[in-house]
Amino acid sequence: MTTRSLCRVLKPVFGERLFRVGPASEFKTRVSTLAYGATTCHQRNKSTYTNIPPPALYGGRHTVTLIPGDGIGPELAHHVCDLFRFCCVPVDFEVVHVDSAMTSEDDINNAIMAIRRNGVALKGNLETNHNLPPSYKSRNNLLRTTLDLYANVMHCQSFPGVRTRHKNIDIMIIRENTEGEYSSLEHENVPGVVECLKIITRAKSLRIADYAFRTAREKGRRRVTAVHKANIMKLGDGLFLECCKEVASGYPEIAFDSMIVDNTTMQLVSRPQQFDVMVMPNLYGNVVSNVCAGLVGGPGLVPGANYGEDYAVFETGTRNTGKSIANRNIANPTAMLLASCLLLDHLKLRAYASMIRRAILTTVTETRLHTADLGGQGSTSEVVQTVMKAVQSTGPLTLSI
């Protein structure tokens, strides 16, 4: 098969990117990379490959859905846009507003469609009003379950510049994001008696356990701890634990142990350095991730990511709306900015990601700039300005401040 016919066959599969006009030698190297790509492609299941939507990359620029959300979401999202524009990051944001006060699901369906189109999103938290009727489902939950973003990953690391009671924390929390207690299935058969269903399925437990072990292997982690309450919920959490054990047997280099959730939270408060990677169902994940966020310095510092088979959505780790501090220029932008760095890593724009991340970490080290949640008096705009200055000083192409 000649290189030309090979290219013609593989062109619709790999897209236009690899076929830019250039000198013949460059073309040959591109074709050899292509041939390598073709062989690896054969190893994949063909049907899965054709189902993955093509990345929203046009003319070298990515398109990412941006959902501002409520509370501090819009202002932080605005700062992210400013920073990206300043650093000349090749990302365009498609802003989709979701009004949490409306009972119709049109807004959130538009947002979901936009995410399906673009494949990646950055979002603020959408408020769930308690006063609305129970038929109104949590919009965040709806987004996660519809897009099947089954893994919520939160990496809690101690920041060098932030003073906390515990030091040297480095915990990766992987939380099942679609089932468990968040199934929103409740009913009141007898007046005054409410039954809430907590669903645990074998398929999803295997999937999240596999995700946890794969991530642990990729990041070179030594140990995975499953958090459960199987002494009380024998069938439910028992099934989860069993699935974790099955998956663990396929990763012999990674140690696996389990811990009951109450003991886990107590250990986290006394000696959090003992934990490495933790995997757990939805509700325990919520509690444990909030405890860990509190240990490393608060909700303003930790980013979170929700990964699915085809989509990824990035947000702050503890999903706070922050209504009481909205529009007062005192919110901590670190979590959202670090989430945008995770987004850039996902889009494989690693140089931009590490540049912005380094600038943020330098800024967080300065106690003078700490915002109110870290015990300081800095404002959001000061922090963002300092990050931009730090990026400019490292030398890459930026706009003027």
Add this chain to the structure above:
Amino acid sequence: MVAICCGLDKLQNHQCWPLCCFAINVLTLMLQPPPAKYGGRHTVTLIPGDGIGPELLGHVREVFRFSCVPVDFEVVNVNSALETEVDINNAITAIRRNGVALKGNIETKHTMPPSVKSRNNVLRTSLDLYANVMHCQSLPGVQTRHKNIDIMIIRENTEGEYSSLEHESVSGVVESLKIITRNNSLRIADYAFRLAREKGRRRVTAVHKANIMKLGDGLFLQCCREVASGYPDITFDSMIVDNTTMQLVSKPQQFDVMVMPNLYGNVVSNVCAGLVGGPGLVPGANYGRDYAVFETATRNTGKSIADRNIANPTAMLLASCMMLDHLKLFDYASSIRNAVLTTMNETRLHTADIGGQGTTSEVVQSVMRIIQSKGQLTAEL
């Protein structure tokens, strides 16, 4: 009595209705079991449990015998390895008989079939011990990262996620039911507010996850609000459980009294126990309408440290003091409590869980010596 019941509706409009009410009240009092107090000595059921339970309860008995406390223990052993429920039923009958119990934790083995229910849970639900009360206070002698913590946690003890109702309708899909009822929620909320009023507390916080579990935790929250309206001197607020745990880790001094359903209670009480110094320091109590069972707050079996003389006896000793308070033996309770707290101030005697190298027996000896030094009647050391 049958005649009275039949004629009740006719009597309601009769002029001697108040007299009938009095008669009914007397009857109810007579229906409540009499306290197990014979010749001035109380009888209390003792369930040693597994792990560190037997040795710690042995120490409690030693301290009681030494201080001449008028309490006799009726020991009921529960074998957690057996699948039959005979043992735990014996224990429950003994508690019904005596009214009060002191127990160690009974282990729930994961390897047994799911039909074997947790023995502790069976005990709590059969005796309807609806309120689990845990008072977390910073101890002056114990070094912790947070200071001045004083939180009272009231946890619903019988329903919620611990209903043990699960089924696998479709293979590979398990449904666990979390039950929240109006009656139990009202009852626990009322208990929380009454206790807050008695202890002179200012604020009650309800912990929930009503943004996700709208009907379930929504009902719980609604019941708490209803009860709160009847206690205008106490402020009531609510907080979502994830925010609560985060606040507990950063600023625990903001909490006063907390009331919550079963699972959140488990997590929050363990976090608070960790904040004040660990599982070896905090006692817990389970109160029902007619019975009370005392144990360590975090209900640890402690299998790995069993029979090694390194367990911290403070939690169990303080639990026995709470039991003496319940039996209205306040003098004995305060003398033992003071002795335990004075012992805790000495860093030399701290056990391994709070960072020291002391042994259990040293701590108990020190407690007994302090009781003796106060001058009360004691046995020989």
